Amino acid sequence: MAKTPSQVSRDFGRFVHALRKACQQTQKQLAERADLSADTVLRLEHGTFSPSLHTLSKLVAGLRVEFSSCLRIQPARGRVGP
Template identity: 55%
Template sequence: MDPKQFGRHLWSLRKARNLTQEVLAERSELSSDTIRRLEAGTFSPSLNTLTGVAGGLQLRLSGLAPKIRTPGFMRLDSQLTPRSSSARTRPASSTQWSNAYVGHCRKSRSILQWKSLPRLG
């Protein structure tokens, strides 16, 4: 997702909650200028900034991303094994998933180009 598209999505999330940029900035522990620049799509946020914004909107970090299905995510989905009560198979590990996701972001030049994610296990 490019910064402009993310900015429009962030604006719609903020408006849906009837928040001003100033109130969101305060809740996110960021400056109102940062919120303004995010919504304008003029810079790519760090993971810390995204985490703050998600907290300010009372969302999980994944809630900041609109539901977009890209070929990279479809390939990733096909690698995951669904959990069922009868099968004792284990889905792909969180480390495998995060490595695949980071690789996809780097290839698509997404604004979410994290160099690494913390291990979840």
């Protein structure tokens, strides 16, 4: 069964949170590095905001990861990556 948009947003938020924690960054630090507002990072992590491609490109730059890493979400196991 396909996931609903809200499920996808929540899964993506958990993924962003895990990446940020792995990079040992606070939400504020990530926001500054990504040139995003702290509120945007908060909403992304809580799954209440779906980013545009532009925002996503800023986010991956702030996390210092490859864009393709955002396409390998595995929320069922709580893991990041392949």
